Amino acid sequence: MTENVNLLGWTCPVPLQNYPTIVMGHGAGGKMMSDLIEHLFAPAFDNPLLAQMGDATALELPPGRAAFTTDSFVVSPLFFPGGDIGELAVNGTVNDLAMRGARPLFLSAGFILEEGLAMDNLGRLVTSMAAAARKAGVQVATGDTKVVQRGHGDGLYINTSGIGVIPEGIEIGPDRARPGDALLVSGTLGDHGIAILSVREGLQFETEIRSDTAPLNGLVEAMLGATHAVHCLRDATRGGLSAVLNELSGASKVGIEFDERSVPIRPEVNAACEMLGLDPLYIANEGKLVAIVAADKAQAILEAMKAHPLGRDAALIGRVVETHPGLVTAKTSIGGMRVVDLPAGELLPRIC
């Protein structure tokens, strides 16, 4: 389509439509790149900060300690049931800020595009990112685009960094769990990982399992609105619940015990895990948090969570103990006990 067009002196009001895919020129710093910014990124993220168009964006931060985080997103496929990589890239960084009790304010967005990526798909992903940013109440304040040759990327990679502000009186950190504290989760576990796996492996289930990707800052605000007695927060992404609990028990030098039967898991996620030989406690989530809170405030926090749409299925699942510091144990379905370890590496389906 593009080969026979004379591009010299070419001015088209909607120039992007003439390139159905990303080509190397879109990252070359010239006219094609500025077209991409002007006609795709700027209108989608539309905000006065981005409109500064400087090498760096000047920001005004409200009072309080700033929180700063970064995350890169490399998911394949780019679109999956319940979400896409664009939405994930916003929610992931928003959630990392929220897990320190910070109010997320600004994001950066770095795109590494693979030559050959369909312009239509890029448009859909950027639109989806913009919608996610609006929903989470954050502004994409700065950005960057690079193009790599075909075969050197999975369509596109996105890096987002985020800045938020921690309000006065909030002290949340991975080393703040104390024996006696209560352990809460905000909803069903394993949905995102199984949704991705079902598309990647071409597995068909009777009911579609959708990713749970969501911004958790609203839920955290609701919890902190009930009380400030929240000691640790973590979004249970890679490695799932087990990785988060192992990190927290290590950082706080405490033991953690929970009851497997009280962990909310969708029956279809459980069934998929049974079939594939996976353990739902190790499966990734993108819209679920784990909270360790003062025991006497646990009920109030749980009620605040349940009153929020993203915490409807929240549950109290366990507690922090003095014994076995650094170790996580679970009471099993038959009343036994097992050690819930960190996964050693990649999750591997078992042969038998």
Added chain:
Amino acid sequence: MKYIQEYRDADLTHKLLDELRRATTRPWTLMEVCGGQTHSIIKTGLDQMLPQEISLIHGPGCPVCVTPLELVDKAIALASRPDVIFTSYGDMLRVPGSSRDLFAVKAAGGDVRIVYSPLDALKIARDNPDRTVVFFAIGFETTAPANAMAVVQAQAQGLKNFAVLVSHVTVPAAIRALMESPDVRVDGFLAAGHVCTVMGFWEYEPLAERYEIPIVVTGFEPVDILHGILDCVRELEAGEHTVGNAYARAVTRDGNQPAQAVIRRVFELTDRAWRGIGVIPMSGYKLRPEFAAIDAEQRFPEVQAIETRESPLCISGLVLQGIRKPVECPAFGKQCTPQTPLGATMVSSEGACAAYYRYGRLTK
């Protein structure tokens, strides 16, 4: 989940445990043969709920653990070839070869893919006609029918670019070898329910008779496993040694005839090395001569000449036979951990060494 949840019922588990306590008057050592059973025992914490007279030994029934080093090295050599797409069940990727594992091959540019079924490997072969797709056909009689079916279909479809690297082993041969070993102290066996679903349990009757040892076909959920243990202990307490079936909802005496037929059509019995244990006569399957064209070892004869080097420290063979405990190994928890396994028993979550490693930290 129907047909699963009922067999994980806490009340039923405790009733069976009470019965087991009443039935047990002296110490008994039982071996669960299958890695799937070990996995379930560890995952539910069943081992710590048993009466203290009952000891369980985790047997050599984890296909990942017993696949010989030589075959793992051959797999690594094949997977390193640019003209090969190497396909495998997932948990074989982390098994250490002489110098590295399949993950390292993948990182170095080898095309290594996890499949859930050998038929997926066939599809990859159809989609990539210019490269040879090798499937790592490992496992006991459970995976043998599906692996055999892939061979049959490859031949029927005239797929010239599909080959299998075969390392199949059989359970009765392992039980025979264990009973012939003078060091092994096992009072009764829990036979592997899934293997028996395919093969039936008639093969075990002469073994129970010859070695005067009860063998109980056992399932995989905690209630199933307890049922198997209880039946086995009752036989031992009564001085009997028959083959029992505590997994009757899946297993019949004769097993699955069409599955056995496809195994017989594709494979024949052969001597097979078991990792850490050594060669057990007539303990594995190899491809019949008429399928030589699909045999990866014949297709790529250069992998025949591989020299293997097992860790001199690892005692996984003795652990698999229940002769030594993992903590008695000089490398345990030092050079050998789940992140840096020297032997296969430290690799899979049901491996005896990996289980000891985790629980050791709790009881310290």
